[in-house]
Amino acid sequence: MTKLFRKVFFFYYEGFRNMTVGKRLWLIIAIKLFIMFAIFKVFFFPNFLKTRFHNDHQRSEYVLEQLTTPNHKN
Amino acid sequence: MEILNAALVDWSRAQFALTAMFHWLFVPLTLGTSFIIAIMETIYVKTGKEIWKRITKFWMTLFAINFAIGVATGIILEFEFGTNWSNYSWFVGDIFGAPLAVEGIMAFFMESTFFAVMFFGWNKVSKKFHLISTWMVAIGSNLSALWILVANAWMQNPVGMKFNPVTARNEMVDFWEVLFSPTAINKFLHTVTSSYVLSAVFVLGVSAWFLLKKRNIALAKRSIVVSSTFGLIMIIVTIFNGDESAREVYRTQPMKFASLEGLYYGAQAAPLVTFGIFDIHKPTMENQNPKVFTNKFEVPKLLSLMATLKPNSYIPGINDFIKGNEQYGIVSYFDRIKMGKEAIGALKVYQKERGKNDSIANAALTTFKENYKYFGYGYYNDPYDLIPNVPLVFYSFHVMVGLGFWFLILFILGLVFVLKDKVQDKRWFLLTALWTIPLAWLASEAGWLVNEMGRQPWVIQDLMPTTTAISNINTTSVMITFFLFAVTFTVLFIAEVRIMLKQIKQLKDGGH
Numbered sequence A: 001m002t003k004l005f006r007k008v009f010f011f012y013y014e015g016f017r018n019m020t021v022g023k024r025l026w027l028i029i030a031i032k033l034f035i036m037f038a039i040f041k042v043f044f045f046p047n048f049l050k051t052r053f054h055n056d057h058q059r060s061e062y063v064l065e066q067l068t069t070p071n072h073k074n
Numbered sequence B: 001m002e003i004l005n006a007a008l009v010d011w012s013r014a015q016f017a018l019t020a021m022f023h024w025l026f027v028p029l030t031l032g033t034s035f036i037i038a039i040m041e042t043i044y045v046k047t048g049k050e051i052w053k054r055i056t057k058f059w060m061t062l063f064a065i066n067f068a069i070g071v072a073t074g075i076i077l078e079f080e081f082g083t084n085w086s087n088y089s090w091f092v093g094d095i096f097g098a099p100l101a102v103e104g105i106m107a108f109f110m111e112s113t114f115f116a117v118m119f120f121g122w123n124k125v126s127k128k129f130h131l132i133s134t135w136m137v138a139i140g141s142n143l144s145a146l147w148i149l150v151a152n153a154w155m156q157n158p159v160g161m162k163f164n165p166v167t168a169r170n171e172m173v174d175f176w177e178v179l180f181s182p183t184a185i186n187k188f189l190h191t192v193t194s195s196y197v198l199s200a201v202f203v204l205g206v207s208a209w210f211l212l213k214k215r216n217i218a219l220a221k222r223s224i225v226v227s228s229t230f231g232l233i234m235i236i237v238t239i240f241n242g243d244e245s246a247r248e249v250y251r252t253q254p255m256k257f258a259s260l261e262g263l264y265y266g267a268q269a270a271p272l273v274t275f276g277i278f279d280i281h282k283p284t285m286e287n288q289n290p291k292v293f294t295n296k297f298e299v300p301k302l303l304s305l306m307a308t309l310k311p312n313s314y315i316p317g318i319n320d321f322i323k324g325n326e327q328y329g330i331v332s333y334f335d336r337i338k339m340g341k342e343a344i345g346a347l348k349v350y351q352k353e354r355g356k357n358d359s360i361a362n363a364a365l366t367t368f369k370e371n372y373k374y375f376g377y378g379y380y381n382d383p384y385d386l387i388p389n390v391p392l393v394f395y396s397f398h399v400m401v402g403l404g405f406w407f408l409i410l411f412i413l414g415l416v417f418v419l420k421d422k423v424q425d426k427r428w429f430l431l432t433a434l435w436t437i438p439l440a441w442l443a444s445e446a447g448w449l450v451n452e453m454g455r456q457p458w459v460i461q462d463l464m465p466t467t468t469a470i471s472n473i474n475t476t477s478v479m480i481t482f483f484l485f486a487v488t489f490t491v492l493f494i495a496e497v498r499i500m501l502k503q504i505k506q507l508k509d510g511g512h
C-alpha cells in the first residue's frame, strides 16, 4: 500500500517538476483563484439573502414580499 | 417597497452578460479540443507512428493553456447568482445547487487523476491506459457542461418542478422531466456539437497558419485531415440539432421564435427571411408599420416548414401574441397580464391570510394556481414591453446560421484539398481558414445571444422577468464589479492568446 502511495506521489511530483509551460499555467491558475476567492468573493460578492437574514423563513418572507409587489419595477 | 431603478437592472444584466460571454470564450474550445486530441491519440495508438504522438502532444499543450486560463471563470457566475440575482436564486430553489456541487466534485477528481495521467503519464503508464485517460478527460469535460445547460433549459421551459407558495421556492417533482425535457436535450446537444465545430475551426485555422509559413507540414496536414473530418461531421449534426432546437423554441417560446425571423405579423405558409435589413421604424401599437424590413431576401414557405414540418401552416407573429388569436388558441398578452396580476394578488392574500383565515387563504391559493401559468406577466402593464429586442435576435440568429453554412463549406474544401494533397498550394484557402478562427467564436456567442436575448424579458419563461430576479443592491457596486471583471477577463484573454501564440510559433519542425 505504501509502495502505491509512493508511486503515485512521485508520479505527480516528477510530473510537476518536469513541466515547462505548465509552471506558468499553474501560476496563472493560482493568481486567478486568489483574486476570485480572496478578493472578489470576500469583498464584492456577499450572498444577498444569507447576509441580510438569519433563517430561511425570513428569506422566504422577503422574497414573497418582492414577488407580490407588482409594478414596482416595470 | 423599494423602487428598483432601471440603471441597476441594466448594470446587473451587463455584468452577467460580460462574465458569461467571457467565460464562453474558453469553454467551447475545451469541449471540442479534448475530443480532437482523443481522436489523434487513438490514431497514434492504432498506427504506432511517432508523428501522431507529436501531433497529440502539441494540441494537448494548447488544450492545457485554454483549460488553465478558462477553468473556474464560471464560478464568477455562481457568485453573481447569490449577490445580484438573489430573488431568482431563491425562486429556483436548491434544485440546481446539489447537482452542480456533485458535478464540481466529480470534475475535480476526474481532473486530478485523468488530467494528470494525460499530461504526466507519457512513458509512465501503458499506451492504452494513457489513451483511456485522454478519452475520460474528453467525456468528463463534456459531462461537466450538462447540468448547467439543463438549468438553463429549465429557465426556458420550466418543467418538472412545482412552486411552493409558502417558501417561495420551486421544488423538484420529476427529476427525469427536468433532465430529459426536449429543451434540455436539444440545448445540450446543440451546445456541445457546435463547440466541436468551433474547435475544429481552431485546429484547421492554426494548421493553415503552419502551412502558410511552410513549417510543420506533416503535423499541419494530418491535423487538417482530423479537424476537417471531425468538423464536417459535427457541423452536419449541429445544423440538424439547431433545426430541432428551432422547432422546440417554436413550441415553448413562440415569441422568441417570431423574433428570430422578425415575424411581426403572423402568416400562412410563412417565408423564411434568409437575409434582411430592418426598417428603423419598428412596428408599434401606434404606427402598425407593416414594413418590417427595408431589404430582404426570403424563401417561400420555409419558415412554416421549419417550425411545423408543414409548408402551409400558420406561424403566429408578434402581433398575434400581443392581441391574441382565437383561431389558433393564442391568449393575448393583455389577458395574460390580467391573469398574472390575479396570480400575484392571490399569492399576496394567501401569504397574509395563511394560518389566520383558512377559507380566504384557500380561495386565494386556488386563484393563484389557476393563473400561475402567466404569473410573470402580472408585473407588466404594457404588452409591448414583453417583446424582446427583435433586430438583435434576428441578426444574431442569421449570423450564427450563416456562419454554420460557411463552416460546412470550409470543412468540405479542407478535406478535399488535403486528400488531394493540394492544400499547401491553396494560399487563399489557408488564409481564409486562418481568418475563420474568430468567426467560430462569433457564431457561438451569437448563439447565446439568440438564446438569452430572445427570451427577454424573462429569466424564467412566463414566470419571472429579469427585473424581478435581481437583488436590490447598490448600483455603484455592480458598476465597480463590472469594470473589475472587464479588466480581469481582458488580462486573462490576452494571457491566453499570448501564451498560445508563443507555443504555436515556437513549435519546431520535427521536434517538440
Ligand code: HEM
Pocket: B156, B186, B187, B188, B190, B191, B194, B195, B197, B198, B238, B239, B241, B242, B243, B245, B246, B249, B400, B401, B402, B403, B404, B405, B407, B440, B443, B444, B445, B446, B447, B448, B450, B451, B452, B454
Ligand atoms: C447552421 C444552423 C444552425 C441552426 C439552425 C441553429 C439554431 C439555433 C437555435 C434555434 C438556437 C436557440 C435555441 C434556444 O434559444 O433555445 C441556437 C442556439 C445556439 N447556437 Fe445555433 N444554430 C446553428 C448553427 C450554430 C453554429 C455554427 C454554432 C457555433 C459554432 C451555434 C452555436 C449556438 C450556441 C452556443 C447556442 C446557445 C445554446 C443553445 O441555446 O443551444 N449554432 N442555435
